[in-house]
Amino acid sequence: MCNHVGHHSVPSIYCILPPHMLKEIAKNGTPQQRSVAVDTLSTDHTFRQIRSVQAALLAPKRGGSVTPVPAVPSAHRSIYTANNTETLPGKLVRSEGAPKSNDDCVDEAYDGLGATFEFYLEIFHRNSIDDAGMPLTGTVHYGDKYDNAFWNSQQMVFGDGDGTLFNRFTIAIDVIGHELTHGVTEHTAGLAYSGQAGALNESVSDVFGSLIKQYALKQKADTADWLIGAGLLASGVKGVALRSMKEPGTAYDDPVLGKDPQPADMAHYVNTSQDNHGVHINSGIPNRAFCLAALGIGGYAWEKAGRVWYETLNDSHIKPTANFKTFARLTVSNANRLYGASSAESKAISKAWDTVGVL
Structure with missing residues (x-):
């Protein structure tokens, strides 16, 4: 159900699609739609458990060495493909400054990450999600017809959607901005997720x-x-x-x-x-x-x-x-x-x- 959130400094998972919507599909959809919804809910649950185990290892240690921030803030985007597996981040397919690919998902993710970086920099003089030049990573083609997109405190992850209820999750720039803003909130107000x-x-x-x-x-x-x-x-x-x-x-x-x-x-x-x-x-x-x-x-x-x-x-x-x-x-x-x-x-x-x- 993709709603695990730990303490302020612990990596968390925030999904764009609320569990109540997936539960409705699991109840009301065609056999195939129900199957996809149940799989998505199951994947979210499993991934959440894995994240909770990894959290302590992956959480940045306070007071450690700090990567120097370049004088002029600039985006550092990396887009990967999971090739319909659940392995993160997957295979690198487009990095910062590279030309467009022949994959709409890759290019939409790249552009969405860029638009979010630019907005925060231009409007609020914020240097990326953490205000310290954090590189922006996205993985597309996550899972098999996975009906969700999420931010896991380290990167964006996009499913392809099932095609009958949901289109690809890179299609909406506001969804990308929404998910990355969970990261901004983590680094500012740290609002509890309940x-x-x-x-x-x-x-x-x-x-x-x-x-x-x-x-x-x-x-x-x-x-x-x-x-x-x-x-x-x-x-x-x-x-x-x-x-x-x-x-x-x-x-x-x-x-x-x-x-x-x-x-x-x-x-x-x-x-x-x-x-x-x-x-x-x-x-x-x-x-x-x-x-x-x-x-x-x-x-x-x-x-x-x-x-x-x-x-x-x-x-x-x-x-x-x-x-x-x-x-x-x-x-x-x-x-x-x-x-x-x-x-x-x-x-x-x-x-x-x-x-x-x-x-």
């Missing part, structure tokens, strides 16, 4: 994943689609994306996938023990708050609303166990500091959190 803190962790990844797409397309807040994973759902599936930030709960309603379960406000908050107490479900509430704030402020969403959210991630007052209300208050505090307490920006952010019932 309950409201976990839903904030997921929401932050959706926020910056969407901003990375908007930045690449040079879209203003009012022209963006605010969808996460548009293009991932195969033709014939009744839906437009995995999630909608503007209208949580409306991304899909399909006989096999079920209905998008995201609430749009606190009145409909979902109390559940599944999926680390609903991290992929209740993230709809802070997602909508950000979208409303960005629309209220206007212009390019990354310039002001995005700046406030990024400052909040880096705020010394944020704790790994932060809940929605704490996070919301910190965004208002940071907006006040950046733009003034009576500014239109602060008012738009306060109003957005009030609209979703958090403040």
